[in-house]
Amino acid sequence: MTHVPSDAEFDPATATIAIVTYNRSGLLTRLLGSIAAMDPKPGHVVVIDNASTDDTTDVVESYRDRLGDTELVYRRMETNTGGSGGFSEGMRVAYELGSQWIWLMDDDVEVIDDGLAKMGKWAPRFKSIQGRRYDYDGSEFYWQYRIAEKMGIPIPFAPASFDSSGYKPMNSGCFEGMFIHRDIVKQIGLPDPRFFIYWDDQTYGWLASRKTQSVIVDEFVLRRTREIKQWDMGIRHMNASSNAYRYYIMRNRAIIKRYYQSLGVYRRVPFALGTALTFGKELIRLVFVERTVRGTSNLFRGLRDGRKIAKDSAWKPMPPLD
Structure with a gap:
């Protein structure tokens, strides 16, 4: 007998993963492969292609039959609109599909197999949720989840540890893993494409935190797949x-x-x-x-x-x- 989720439960089919990609078909292949291996899977996967000139289109099409019941929606932009424009379009498409939950991510991550289930268990309590991520080398990535509002910058010394609640209040956001409910999107609108890149997700997360209790949860749901030079x-x-x-x-x-x-x-x-x-x-x-x-x-x-x-x-x- 099929179990029908109640209003208080999370239904994975109501979630959409929205991906922004640009000329990184190799990385996109890894991400789509990880989504194909997920259990449970989302109802939709939306890929926004920022006018790539590589084989991104072929890669996306090759996954249509590999995602099972998950519907794959592909949008190729006429020009490169930057991450900001891509996430704005991805949010718009997901919203118009009727998605209750929208999970944003770049093409240089892959999803942990049970990542959607981990995020979904927090969905009955919160409407703006950020999960955690492993870095390229497998270490625990620290994301600056709090901003000093008056200065409009991240607080680098915000505590990294979690208490027994398993979450911490945040007033920021990161499009590499933002999990947000359509009710909040409706209230604050789409991400602003005029940023092109940088500060767009922090600002959007801050706007969300003015409408709802936003949290980062102690759940590892993503893994970075691209090595970046670091200090x-x-x-x-x-x-x-x-x-x-x-x-x-x-x-x-x-x-x-x-x-x-x-x-x-x-x-x-x-x-x-x-x-x-x-x-x-x-x-x-x-x-x-x-x-x-x-x-x-x-x-x-x-x-x-x-x-x-x-x-x-x-x-x-x-x-x-x-």
Whole structure:
């Protein structure tokens, strides 16, 4: 006899995994393979392809029959919209499919076999949930789940350990594993594609935390499959970056500022301090992770272009859905 979940239980078929990929078909193959091996599986898998020029389309099509009853939805963007644009589109497609739960992830992770079951057991209690992730080398990845709201930056010394409750309150978000209910998406709208990359998931998670109790749970559900150059600082790591990231890290501070202003939480001095600390952190990243001082011009260019966003009288935050 088939067991029908009650209102208080989690039904895996109501969940959608939304993936953003760009020219990394080898990594995408590993992720789709891990989803095919999951038990239980989600009702849908949505793949947003940011105009890849490799064999991504063929890889996706090859998995249509391997996912069992899970429906695979493929959307190829006309241009590269960045991670922000991809996640915004992935959220939109999943929402329009009627998904109750949307699980976002990049293409450089794979899902633990029972990952959806682990997330689902928290679904009756919370509507914005972040699971944990193993790093490429198998170590426990530390994600900065709390932000100093007035400064708009992560708190690097937020406690890493969990108590007996198995969860910790968070006021941030990470699109590499964000598990969010459609009710919250409806209230805060889609992720903002104007970020292109960086700060988009932190801002979206912060917006979610203003509507519901957001939590990170002590459940390992993902594993990174791409090695990234790092500076190992013990439990925390600092990853290598790129000139594009450096530019958007600084430019997008202006978008966060506009969201803060729209919600009446912007405070000029602490936010400026947060921007200065961000600038300093990127200089440290250049010197200690990438062993260079080249790239600072991208930080200044980002600050310059951010001023244009700050002065744009037509700028509006993303609207609620429906």
